[in-house]
Amino acid sequence: MSVFSHPDSISPNQVSGSHSTGAADRGRWxxxxxxxxxxxxxxxMAVSFIEIPLMPAAPWLKYDPSGIVCILAGFAFGPSGAVIVSVLGFVPHLFVNPLGAVMAILVALGYSLPVAFIYRRxxxxxxxxxxxxxGAAVALAAAIVGNLFITPLYAHMSMQQVASxxxxxxxxxxxxxxAINGVVSFLCYRxxxxxxxR
Structure with missing residues (x-):
C-alpha cells in the first residue's frame, strides 16, 4: 500500500510514482x-475477537481474521505499519491471556514483516x-515454536503432549x-x- 512501480503498485503518498512500499516508512509522520x-x-483489535473453529477435531483452536489486517498494514505502510498493527492490535488480549497474546503477536509479526520487506523492494x-x-512459512515456524514453548506455560500441558x-x-x-490469510490478503491488497x- 505504498507506491506501485508496476500497474499493481500505488503509494499512499502518491497516486502515481515509482517508489516502493517502503516510501510510507520514509515519509514524515x-x-x-x-x-x-x-x-x-x-x-x-475488533476482528481479533471473532473466533471461528476450523477443525471439529480441535474446537479449542479458533481462527480470527486479525492476521489479514496485519498483512495489509505491511503492504500499505511497510515494516513500521506491520509492527505497529501486529503489536497494538493484540493489546486487549494481554490483559486476558498474556502468553497467548505474546504468541499471537509473534505469529502476526512473522507473517506481516516478510510481506512488508519484500513488497517494499x-x-x-x-x-x-x-x-x-x-511470511506464511515464517509464521508457521513461529506458531510451532510458540506452541512448543509457550502453550505448556498456560494450557496445563507438557511439551511432549503439545509435540504429539x-x-x-x-x-x-x-x-x-x-492459507486463508494469504489468499484474502492477496485479493485485497491492491x-x-x-x-x-485516494
Whole structure:
C-alpha cells in the first residue's frame, strides 16, 4: 500500500510514482498517517475477537481474521505499519491471556514483516505473492515454536503432549489459517492500497 512501480503498485503518498512500499516508512509522520495506523489497529483489535473453529477435531483452536489486517498494514505502510498493527492490535488480549497474546503477536509479526520487506523492494504481484508465501512459512515456524514453548506455560500441558499434537492438529490448523490469510490478503491488497492512496 505504498507506491506501485508496476500497474499493481500505488503509494499512499502518491497516486502515481515509482517508489516502493517502503516510501510510507520514509515519509514524515503526518496526522493523516497516524489516523490510518489507528484505524488499522482498531480494526485488528475488533476482528481479533471473532473466533471461528476450523477443525471439529480441535474446537479449542479458533481462527480470527486479525492476521489479514496485519498483512495489509505491511503492504500499505511497510515494516513500521506491520509492527505497529501486529503489536497494538493484540493489546486487549494481554490483559486476558498474556502468553497467548505474546504468541499471537509473534505469529502476526512473522507473517506481516516478510510481506512488508519484500513488497517494499518489489512492488509487484510477484513481490506480493513472494512475501505472502515467505511470511506464511515464517509464521508457521513461529506458531510451532510458540506452541512448543509457550502453550505448556498456560494450557496445563507438557511439551511432549503439545509435540504429539503438531502433525495431526496444529500443523493442518495453521496451514489452513495462513492459507486463508494469504489468499484474502492477496485479493485485497491492491484495492486497499488504491483506497488509501485516494
Amino acid at each position: 503526518s496526522t493523516q498517517r497516524i489516523a490510518m495506523y489507528a484505524l488499522f489497529v482498531a480494526l485488528a 518489489r512492488s509487484t504481484r510477484t513481490g506480493a505473492l513472494t512475501g505472502i508465501l515467505l 499434537m503438531i502433525v495431526p492438529i496444529l500443523l493442518p490448523f495453521n496451514l489452513l489459517k495462513f 484495492p486497499v492500497c488504491k483506497l488509501i492512496a
